[in-house]
Amino acid sequence: MWKKKQKQKVKVTSQKPFMLRTEQRGKMKDEKLMKKVKDILTEEEKMRIPIAQALPWTVYEPECLIKPPAKESTKPIDVKLRSDMRAIGRAEFDHQVAKKLSLIEQQKMEMERQKMLAEEEEIRRLRKELIPKAQPMPYFDKPFIPRRSMKQLTIPEEPKFHIPNHKKLIKCLSFKEMRSYSFADENVDDSSGHLLMWREIFNLYRDEQN
Template sequence: MEERERMEREGAQKRLFKAQPILREEDPIPLPERERKPLTDVEEFVLHVNHRAQERSEFDKKIKEKEVMYKRLREEQETSKLIEEENEIKQMRREMVPHARPLPKFDNPFLPQRSAKDLTKAKSPISRVKQRGGRRQRANS
């Protein structure tokens, strides 16, 4: 019991706020004095704006030249393609005009040669109509 009361008192004392003491000039650990550093010298810095602008303008000129060149090439290809198509159409129209067949040449007329085979002997066809009629009569009877 006593031990418990003692522990409660110690806990209550620990919970109480206790501020740190204020340090005075006569404190045993003095702070070092601040050193005065020289002011920083401002150095001029170089912006590459003008140089980059010039490079960019040259780059833009090259790109425009390429675009103009490609555009000119494309137009030339289109015009050549149109001319070629027109020529093909003209050629097709020329070919599609109906023309008369040329006369056959009778310089070497066809002369048939006599065959070595015997002539075909005529044979009368056997008509099966009579046989069918006979079957019908037999089937009906």
């Protein structure tokens, strides 16, 4: 087996060009460019050949143009614009405002004039009052004689102040009498309620002393 393999000859690799799409697109672009250049050159050659232009037919036969029918002249229409109406109203308003302002100005001037006249009149009156004038002498034919009053003399009276009864009793009793008074005496007869009244009086007096 080894010998058979040695006998077989190895083929030499042959180089083949690659079929790339970029090369194909490049060839197509080159062909288009060459064709475009040829077309431009042929057009330029044709343009170099002079071609005589014929004269217009109006040189030999004058052209008679047909006149269009005459149009009627447009008649203006009296259009009333809103802006014109507003302008008229605004002019009237401005006139009234100016008239009112002039009246106010006249009234102000009249008031100032009246004020000036009043001030001048007041100044004249004050000047007249400042001038010293002689006063007439008074009449002493009826002298004043004082008279004794006919009213009776006032009699003083003692004021009558309202004092509660328990305060009257407290004022009448002295402090020693209140302290010497004993409420613990069992022999005191409390049938008429005097004991309770004295107890209340003593408590009130003690509160006032404290």
